[in-house]
Amino acid sequence: MTTTVLISGAGIAGPALAFWLRKRGFAPTVVERAPALREGGSAVDFRGEQMTLLKRMGILEDIRAKEIAMGSQVVIDSRGKKIAEMPSVFFSGEVEIERGDLTRILYEHTKDDTEYVFGDWITGLDEQRDGVEVTFANSEQRRFDLVVGADGLHSGVRRLTFGDEERFRTDLGFHTAGFVVPNHLDLDHLGLICSVPGRTVMAASGRDRSVLNVSFLFASDSLEVPRRDVEAQKKVVMERFAGMGWEVPKLLEGLKDADDVYFDSLSQIYLDKWSKGRIVLLGDAAYCAGPGGSGTGLAMMGAYILSGELAAAHGDHEVAFARYEEKLRGAVKVSQKQAAGIGTFLIPKTRFVIGYRNFLYRVLGSRPMTKVFTWITSRAANAATLENYDAPVAAQR
Template sequence: MTPSVLISGAGVAGTTAAYFLARSGWRVTVVERAAGVRSSGNPVDVRGPALPVARAMGVLPALREHATHADAMRVVDAAGRTIARLPMQASPDAVEIPRADLAAVLFAAARDHADFRYDDAVTALEPDETGVGVTFDRAAPQRFDLVVGADGLHSAVRRLAFAPEREVVSHLGVWVATLPLGGPSDDPRDVLMYNEPGRMVSVHPARGNALAALIFRGAAVPGMDHRDTAAHRRFVAAAYAGAGWRTPQLLERLETAELYFDAVSRVHLPAWTRGRVTLVGDAASCVSLFGDGSSLAMAGAHTLATALSGAPSDLGAALRRYEAEHRTRTDPKVRHAGRSAALIVPRSRLALAARNTAARLLTRR
């Protein structure tokens, strides 16, 4: 009998897992809360362990076709003068791509292999020794042999099967907001980055429709709803009051533009699997500030599918093998999260001066 799997989340991890699980003999259903393929255009990287996954899916040419045009990151001062210019990618094989395009390419590869159900969500799980009963917000209840939570940092599957979010997710003291600027950047090849102590502003050329990112330090806010966009706009505007460079114009755009906003957080779970429910991607582990989250999500989804294809009759052993292998990739990112934040958003003027000095030296080399 063909084993069945429900994947909650049609993002990077979910679509990648759907593709490989279906090809290894699973009957795959994917449920996604959003009404369609996700639209966030934030640039992400496909590199390292994600590149062989993309090759195996046959999507690498499509990813390169949709790649951004950014060649370098240019650090600027308040007057827009260049402090340093650094190459974007250490590896020539890496691909930087708007997240919306990555999601669309992965969905195109997986859509004929799985049943995708949009505008719905998991609301209850009833696991037992032989499967998991699933209740949905809209569809009729259904039973599956396995449930995979690929539904991001604020995972409903993790909350239902493991623990409340407040017990397993910790704020790392940094917030991220991104928004499209509705037109091309002044510099079509460079990402422009401006810093003040504790806050950063960048403009990315993307693929002709520039994107702004505002990354800043700040304590956790109890009760902050990750879906309350109006509150997010107010919070970001307050954090950037009085900031220089292009910030005033960006804050005007902030009032009406589509906004992505969230905390940089660490997910800490002793295990990613509980019975016949497992987690992958951001639901299981934290995201790197340097864009490795999507690459790790693809690699983790492929590792999960490979483990399950090798031992379909022993789910427990397969899921333990998946976690043991993929934690070797994610654990170093967790340990180095603070170092990444120090480079992107230095806390003090002294730390900012030291970062800029190091950037100048790298530019000269």
């Protein structure tokens, strides 16, 4: 009898897992709280061993067709004067794509043989000897052999299974707000970075030259803002960035009308164990690293390993979950360590640190240092080993 797997989350980790589960003989169902695929979002990049995974999935050409092809990132001061320039490989890896475009590609590659349920979410998990009884907000109770929480930093599956988020979340002391505005700066495959103490603004335009992708990042110790209150989030950003120079006032005007605002803390997730019985966590729900930790690629590598171990264990979840965690833990540690210090570079808190950061950017952006910095930024991407699992086998309970 085919093993049924419920996956919570139709972002990137969830559909990536569904892709591999179907190839290995499992029957995945993906439930997503949003009424449809989430469009837009920040850019994600791949490099090193992750490129091999994209090729193995057969989606690399689809990604290249939608890649941002971003050029340099230019560091400027509050008057718009150029201070340093970083080659595209530092921030964009070997290939870069908007999160929404990647989500769409994964969905298109799985929708014909995977059940997707939009506009619903898990409200209860009752594990029994031979399965998990799952209750939903908007549909009838169902039974699955296994349940996977691939539902991000604020995972509902993790909360239902392991407890409140605060027990496992470590905040890095910063918040980010991302949105899109018209490209009044006329940037063409170019990004700009402007920092003052405790605040950074990033604006870039890539494949779609009509828009600017804007990120506001700021130091935010002890900040609590309701997750679903967009107006309250906008108010916080407006207050935090009031008085900052360059193009910030005009970008803040764009924020007022933006309807696609992403607002969250920069945080990491630490759990002693990623599974409990028949329930397992994947991606940010299990091991969120934060910006700079190659989290998207690590989530997709995790999906590959988890599905491969389930197939190798013929559906024996206890064996598979233990092997999945054993093989990925080392890579997660590298990823989280790399991301933990990102605030020093993205949002320096003093003028001295901004000056030091800009000096490092000038040094690392020089041609002799390009290979060194590329190696540094690729450590997390290459930390997980991409094994060759056996040919797909039917999963039996």
